[in-house]
Amino acid sequence: MTGGQGIILDAAAVPRLKPHVRLQFNAARSQWVVQAPERVLMPDDIAISVLQRCDGKATIASIAAGLAREYEAPAETIESDVIEMLQDLAEKGIIDDARA
Amino acid sequence: MPALDPRPALDPPMAILAELTHRCPLQCPYCSNPRELERVAGELDTESWRRVLDEAAALGVLQVHFSGGEPLVRRDLETLVGHAARAGLYTNLITSAVLLDQQRLDGLVAAGLDHVQISFQDVDDAEGDRVAGYRNAQRLKREAASRVQVAGLPLTVNAVVHRQNLARLGAMIDAAVELGARRLEVAHVQYYGWALANCAALLPTRAQLDAATATVEAARETLRGRLVIDYVVPDYHAALPKACMSGWGRRFMNLTPTGTALPCHAAETLPGFDFPSVHTMSLGEVWRDSDAFNRFRGTDWMLEPCRSCERREIDWGGCRCQAFALTGNAAATDPVCHLAVERGRLEEAITATQEAPPPFVYRRMGGQKDPQETAQPAPLGAAD
Numbered sequence: 001m002t003g004g005q006g007i008i009l010d011a012a013a014v015p016r017l018k019p020h021v022r023l024q025f026n027a028a029r030s031q032w033v034v035q036a037p038e039r040v041l042m043p044d045d046i047a048i049s050v051l052q053r054c055d056g057k058a059t060i061a062s063i064a065a066g067l068a069r070e071y072e073a074p075a076e077t078i079e080s081d082v083i084e085m086l087q088d089l090a091e092k093g094i095i096d097d098a099r100a
Numbered sequence: 101m102p103a104l105d106p107r108p109a110l111d112p113p114m115a116i117l118a119e120l121t122h123r124c125p126l127q128c129p130y131c132s133n134p135r136e137l138e139r140v141a142g143e144l145d146t147e148s149w150r151r152v153l154d155e156a157a158a159l160g161v162l163q164v165h166f167s168g169g170e171p172l173v174r175r176d177l178e179t180l181v182g183h184a185a186r187a188g189l190y191t192n193l194i195t196s197a198v199l200l201d202q203q204r205l206d207g208l209v210a211a212g213l214d215h216v217q218i219s220f221q222d223v224d225d226a227e228g229d230r231v232a233g234y235r236n237a238q239r240l241k242r243e244a245a246s247r248v249q250v251a252g253l254p255l256t257v258n259a260v261v262h263r264q265n266l267a268r269l270g271a272m273i274d275a276a277v278e279l280g281a282r283r284l285e286v287a288h289v290q291y292y293g294w295a296l297a298n299c300a301a302l303l304p305t306r307a308q309l310d311a312a313t314a315t316v317e318a319a320r321e322t323l324r325g326r327l328v329i330d331y332v333v334p335d336y337h338a339a340l341p342k343a344c345m346s347g348w349g350r351r352f353m354n355l356t357p358t359g360t361a362l363p364c365h366a367a368e369t370l371p372g373f374d375f376p377s378v379h380t381m382s383l384g385e386v387w388r389d390s391d392a393f394n395r396f397r398g399t400d401w402m403l404e405p406c407r408s409c410e411r412r413e414i415d416w417g418g419c420r421c422q423a424f425a426l427t428g429n430a431a432a433t434d435p436v437c438h439l440a441v442e443r444g445r446l447e448e449a450i451t452a453t454q455e456a457p458p459p460f461v462y463r464r465m466g467g468q469k470d471p472q473e474t475a476q477p478a479p480l481g482a483a484d
Contacts, residue, residue, distance in 0.1 A: 028160030035190040037215040037254045093328045
C-alpha cells in the first residue's frame with residue numbers, strides 16, 4: 001500500500017473534473033447532472049456555477065473572485081465556501097487538482 | 101393527457117442494469133442471477149438492445165450498467181456500448197474480467213466506455229479460483245485490471261466478502277489500491293437466489309462482521325481522498341432493513357437477457373407477477389404504467405408495522421424478495437426489521453453460522469443440481 005494523504009485544496013489549487021466525470025445537461029430531465037463512476041450527483045445552482053468554472057486552468061481564488069462579482073457577495077466568504085464544496089467533491093472522487 | 105393524470109409526478113429511473121446474457125465462464129455460488137438461467141436462444145438481439153437504449157436515454161435514464169452473466173460473452177458488447185455513449189448515457193461495464201483481453205478492451209475504449217467494475221472473489225489465488233470454479237481466474241482478473249488502468253479508464257474493484265474470505269479483507273483492500281482502483285465496493289453477499297441456497301456456507305458470524313466493519317472504517321481514514329470505499333453490510337445482522345433498490349420502482353430498472361423489465365434483479369422470484377417485456381412495451385410505459393412497477397411503489401401497498409412507521413420513506417419497507425423468500429408474503433415487512441414478526445427466521449440462519457460451512461452449490465446452467473453432485477468442488481476451468 002502506498003502512503004501519503006489525499007489532496008488538500010487551497011485557494012491556489014486548480015480544480016478540474018476527473019477524467020470520466022462529466023457535467024452534463026440532461027434534456028429529458030431539464031437538469032444538470034454530474035456523471036461519475038456508478039454515481040450521479042444533482043448539483044444545485046451554485047454548485048453548477050462552480051463546476052462549470054472548474055476547467056483545469058482557473059485557480060479556486062479566481063473562480064471565487066468571478067462568482068463574487070457575479071453574485072455581488074464577499075469574495076472571502078465565497079472562497080471558503082468553494083473550497084469546502086470542492087474538498088468534499090475531491091474526497092468523493094469527482095474532482096482533482098490539475099497541479100498535482 | 102398528462103395534465104389530467106392524477107398520479108404524482110414520477111422521476112425517471114436513474115440507471116438501468118442491462119443483463120445482456122446469463123452465460124458466464126464462472127460459477128460463483130453467490131451469483132445474483134436467478135436459479136433458472138436464461139439460455140442464449142432467448143437473448144435480445146443487437147437491434148432490440150439499440151432500441152431499448154434509445155428509449156432509456158429519451159426517458160431520462162443517466163447511466164447504463166452492462167452486466168450479465170458475463171457481458172463480454174456477447175460479441176456485440178462494443179456496438180452496444182458505442183450506441184449508449186452516443187445517446188449520452190454514462191456507460192459502465194460490470195465484468196468478471198476473465199475474458200477482458202487487450203483487443204476487447206481497445207474496442208470498448210474506442211466505443212466510449214466510461215468505467216469498468218471488476219469483481220474479485222478473494223485475494224488468495226487458490227481460494228478465488230475455488231469460489232469462481234475457474235482455473236487462473238484471479239490471475240486473469242489482475243491482468244485485466246492492469247490493462248484497464250493503462251487504458252486510463254477508472255476502475256472499481258468489487259470485493260465480494262463472506263465467512264470464507266473475511267479473514268483476508270485487509271489484504272483485499274491493499275490489493276485494490278495496488279490494482280489502481282479508484283473505488284472499492286466491499287460487498288457482503290446478499291442472500292437471494294444462489295446465495296440463499298449457499299447461505300450456511302457464506303453467512304459470516306457476528307464477530308466476523310464486526311471485525312470487517314472496523315477494518316473498512318480504518319481503511320477509509322487511511323485512504324481518504326485516494327480510494328472511495330463503499331460498504332454493503334449483510335442485512336441479516338442488521339436491526340433495520342436496507343432501502344432495497346432505493347425503493348421499488350423509484351430509481352432503477354433491471355432488464356433481463358430476454359428483455360423482461362424488473363424493478364430489481366431478483367424480482368422474478370416473486371409470485372403473481374406478469375413482468376413487462378420490452379418486446380411489447382416501451383421503457384416509458386414499463387416505468388409509468390406497468391402493474392409490476394406500480395405494485396410496491398411508494399407506501400400505499402404497505403401493511404403494519406410499515407404503514408405507520410416513521411421510517412417508511414427511508415427504507416421503503418426493505419426488500420420485497422427477502423420478505424417473500426422468508427415469510428411467503430411479498431408485501432410483508434422485511435424480516436430484517438426488528439419490528440417484523442418473522443425476524444426469528446434470520447436468527448436461525450445466524451445461529452447456523454456456528455457450524456462448519458457446508459459445500460457450495462455452484463451456479464450452473466440448468467438451475468439447481470442434485471445436492472449429491474455438489475459435495476465435491478466443481479472441476480476448475482469448466483466453461484459454462
